[in-house]
Amino acid sequence: MLDGNLKCVDLSDLTGDLPLDIDRSDQILWRSEEWEYSTWDEEDGDSVGYPTLVKNDRGPDPNGLFYMYYSHHDPNSGIGCAIAETIEGPYRKLADGESDRGDSRVLVNPGKPGQPFHYASPCVVWSEEEKLWFLYFHLFENQWETGGGHQRTVLATCPDLKENVWTPWTDDRDALIPVFPTTTERWMNSQSSYHAVQRLPDGRWLGFLRGTGGEYSADGKWLQDTCKLGFAMSGDGRTWDYFPDNPILHQEDGGSGSLGVYRPHFVGWLSNDEYLLCWSESRQYDDEIRVMYGRTKDFRTIVRDPRGYARWPIGDGLISPWREGNRLYLFAGKFLHQMVLA
Numbered sequence: 001m002l003d004g005n006l007k008c009v010d011l012s013d014l015t016g017d018l019p020l021d022i023d024r025s026d027q028i029l030w031r032s033e034e035w036e037y038s039t040w041d042e043e044d045g046d047s048v049g050y051p052t053l054v055k056n057d058r059g060p061d062p063n064g065l066f067y068m069y070y071s072h073h074d075p076n077s078g079i080g081c082a083i084a085e086t087i088e089g090p091y092r093k094l095a096d097g098e099s100d101r102g103d104s105r106v107l108v109n110p111g112k113p114g115q116p117f118h119y120a121s122p123c124v125v126w127s128e129e130e131k132l133w134f135l136y137f138h139l140f141e142n143q144w145e146t147g148g149g150h151q152r153t154v155l156a157t158c159p160d161l162k163e164n165v166w167t168p169w170t171d172d173r174d175a176l177i178p179v180f181p182t183t184t185e186r187w188m189n190s191q192s193s194y195h196a197v198q199r200l201p202d203g204r205w206l207g208f209l210r211g212t213g214g215e216y217s218a219d220g221k222w223l224q225d226t227c228k229l230g231f232a233m234s235g236d237g238r239t240w241d242y243f244p245d246n247p248i249l250h251q252e253d254g255g256s257g258s259l260g261v262y263r264p265h266f267v268g269w270l271s272n273d274e275y276l277l278c279w280s281e282s283r284q285y286d287d288e289i290r291v292m293y294g295r296t297k298d299f300r301t302i303v304r305d306p307r308g309y310a311r312w313p314i315g316d317g318l319i320s321p322w323r324e325g326n327r328l329y330l331f332a333g334k335f336l337h338q339m340v341l342a
Contacts, residue, residue, distance in 0.1 A: 001323070002269060005054045005126040007198035008206070009321040009328065011268040011276055015342045017305065018268070018276060018293055022312040022330070022337040028091050029070060029082070029334040033103045038074035047073040049333040050121045050317040053087075054133065056161040058126060066091075067161050068331065069106070069122040069135065073316065077118035079107040079137055081164060087322060087329055088336065094164070106166050107156060109139065117141055121153075121194045121317045125205075127237055132157040134237050135166060136179065138193035144216075149182030151191040151212075155238065169238070180232070180240060186213040187228045187247045196264045196318035197237070200275075206299070207232035207240055208264035208277070208318075211247060226251060227261045229279060231299045248300060249279060255304050257292070260284045265291070265319040266330075273297055280314055289314060312337055 002010035011018065031037060031048050038045025050071045056062050066084045068091050071077050081104055082091035093104040111117030123136040138153045154176040156166040169177050180192045188211030196208040209232055214224040230246030251259045260282035268276035274297050282289040291310035294302040315333015322329040323341075330337040 002201060003126070004322050005057070007123075007125050007196070007266070007321070008200055009266065009268045009323050011341070012271045014270065017307065019339055019341070020307060020310045023340050024338040025312070026088070026336050027334050028068075028089050028331075028336045032093065033080075033095060035076065035078060035103055035105060036072055036080070038072070039076060040074050045074055047316070049315045051331040051333075052122050052124045052318065052320045053322055053331050054124045054126065054161070059131070059133070059160045059162075061160050061162045063162055067124075069124055071118075071120040071122055071137070073118065073120045075118055076109065076111055077120050078105040078109050079119050079122050079135070080104040081106050087324060106164050107135075107137070107168070123195065123197045123318055125197050125199060125237070129236065130157070132159055133161060134197075136195065136197050138195075139176070144190070148178070149190045149192065151193040152178040152182060153180035153192055153195055155179045179238060180207065180209065183211070183242065185246070186225070187211045187230070187250070189213045190224065194263065194317050196266055198267050201269055205234035205237045205240075206267060207234070208267055209242075209246070210262070210264050226259070226285060227263065229262045229264050243300070245300060249302060255302070257281045257304075258283050258290070261286045261289075263289075263314070263316070265314065265332075266321045268321070270295065275299070277302060278319065
């Protein structure tokens, strides 16, 4: 069985197809701290979610607990953490168990309240070579005029989850290094964010990427495209090569998909060097979001599941998978879905 902390879930013993339905769904995240509330819309701005899960079974002081990192997607968001003794929870936020903490953030962004600046969509993966936990997250900061787009994905590392001290990867000017920068190509010239990162059984790092493009009109209005999906590979998790034929999954790829926003969710390993991809599509622009599965051997040619869309809900951002026995746990938005595998 593949290591769950590497995020590529082992489905190699699956008989038949991945179920289109879930067996149980429980809410595991709620807003309870001041930083989790939107400064845009107090009533309808509840975007807390974006969970990514790892088990602290390595490093200098492993305690066997499950660590779930989360965020929201409004101004002044950071990266928070909640901990549980079992995969099903309950998940206790850091500030609930440590009286000297002001809140449960492990990464606090330097923006001021009301500014459109945030840290969001965390993805945590273990690096065996560096003996570090890698936490990928995206930030909003408008660098369009200098070629950096609006959102880029960066990296922080931590050697010991029990201590939970994360060090952002920066250059000699103390600026965050864009691990997944935007591109000059239209499909990702504005936003390189919400990516799902995992390590494949052969050791390669795979980025399942979400790109957003657009342009400013003559009167300065932002005209945004619908999101498209692509891939990147890496040997160390820091330096990435984008596939030259990106985007791979998109509204006009000939696969009879929907015309709205595409989101990458997770990757599973099947037998015979084949992989299962899970992503979602929506109607234009972002209405009626539905989950789709596909199979691939090269992450370029993808065969959609002929059964059509799955019948379970998702949140924004990646889905963090964890398998125990014949049960697949899917952390999505504020919820933990459970799926029984054949």
